[in-house]
Amino acid sequence: MPHAHDSIDLNGQKVLIVRLSALGDVIRTMPSVLALMQRFPKADFSWLVEDGSAGFLKAVKGPKLLQIERKALRSGSLPGRLAAWRKVKQRIAAEDFDISIDFHGVAKSGLLPLLAGIPRRVGYERGGSKEGARWLINERHVLTDPHISRYDRNLALARRFDPALQPCRPQIQLDSAGQAKVEAAMPEPALLLFPGTSDHGRNKRWPAKYWAWLYQNLRTRFQRPVRFVFGPADGLYRDQLTELLHEAPEELPPLNLVELGAALQRAYLLVSCDTGPMHLASVLGVPIVALMGPSDPVLNQPLPGHRRMLLPQTPCAPCRNRKCSVLICQDLMTPQAALAQVTDLANELETAS
Numbered sequence: 001m002p003h004a005h006d007s008i009d010l011n012g013q014k015v016l017i018v019r020l021s022a023l024g025d026v027i028r029t030m031p032s033v034l035a036l037m038q039r040f041p042k043a044d045f046s047w048l049v050e051d052g053s054a055g056f057l058k059a060v061k062g063p064k065l066l067q068i069e070r071k072a073l074r075s076g077s078l079p080g081r082l083a084a085w086r087k088v089k090q091r092i093a094a095e096d097f098d099i100s101i102d103f104h105g106v107a108k109s110g111l112l113p114l115l116a117g118i119p120r121r122v123g124y125e126r127g128g129s130k131e132g133a134r135w136l137i138n139e140r141h142v143l144t145d146p147h148i149s150r151y152d153r154n155l156a157l158a159r160r161f162d163p164a165l166q167p168c169r170p171q172i173q174l175d176s177a178g179q180a181k182v183e184a185a186m187p188e189p190a191l192l193l194f195p196g197t198s199d200h201g202r203n204k205r206w207p208a209k210y211w212a213w214l215y216q217n218l219r220t221r222f223q224r225p226v227r228f229v230f231g232p233a234d235g236l237y238r239d240q241l242t243e244l245l246h247e248a249p250e251e252l253p254p255l256n257l258v259e260l261g262a263a264l265q266r267a268y269l270l271v272s273c274d275t276g277p278m279h280l281a282s283v284l285g286v287p288i289v290a291l292m293g294p295s296d297p298v299l300n301q302p303l304p305g306h307r308r309m310l311l312p313q314t315p316c317a318p319c320r321n322r323k324c325s326v327l328i329c330q331d332l333m334t335p336q337a338a339l340a341q342v343t344d345l346a347n348e349l350e351t352a353s
Helices: 023-039 070-074 078-094 107-115 150-158 176-185 199-204 208-221 235-245 257-265 276-283 335-352
Strands: 014-018 044-050 064-068 099-102 120-124 139-141 191-194 226-228 269-273 288-291 307-310
Touching: 014 023, 014 107, 023 044, 023 150, 023 276, 064 070, 064 078, 070 078, 078 107, 099 107, 107 120, 120 150, 176 257, 191 208, 208 226, 208 235, 208 335, 257 276, 269 276, 269 335, 276 288, 288 335, 307 335
Parallel strands: 014 044, 014 099, 044 064, 099 120, 120 139, 191 226, 191 269, 269 288, 288 307
Antiparallel strands: none
């Protein structure tokens, strides 16, 4: 067994990266995977990922994708699910991988490489994995402190192969039509406000009245455009803001995830709650003010860089109670405090420029 300070050479090997979902976690795994690819350029990397979380990976210079259909593995008749599992196992086995690196650490992510007969299966020991996944791998990495950021957790596993690895930023590959669309949407650097979350993360949503106040005061204080970014499910937020502002707020036109990433790269800074797009901005190096609300500010922090985190001063945060009807963690993150964080970050950016 190599010592902790040794490198384990992956060059010449077929490597399967396993991080199946969710979008934000897939995004947070990218800097470590890209670091491995840069360090071992003669290795052949593929990424096993579910279809709903693969979108951004398709537009990034990175591993080949082995995309699997999440719904087929989870729903339908038992014979149908078993057939779907068998099909995925056969697809993986046909690639004849030498090693799998499981950044996910759950039963499904550990079971698929095992069933496919991959001889070396690397993943996390207890503390970095759950659902008994540690028993499905044969090389276990011990996290000295499990309570670290998701970025550091991923990098710790990647550093098993070279302790000197540093995270790498993805390079978006956009065709000319997409690039023209983004340039039209963002002709100059703007302050972007991202208020939405998935329905699953609705407890992370900041009150609309706070967004309205922040929007108005940012427009007054900064000589830059201030624009909202709404997702397909954010119609209610848009309506509430229009009512509060007595006019429709300025917003980016609809963009797909890849186009949004390219638009974020042109932004002055982003204000967002803890969402997939916030982490997308983080891995792309966009300055961020993160409204953490109930999210754990250690586990879910953005990558180090030009960033600020607004934390609620309440003893019940962080928490994972998605059904909370009180959400004092959101109420206690005032828009005045958010404006102060944006102003401080802007001053930092001006000093650095």
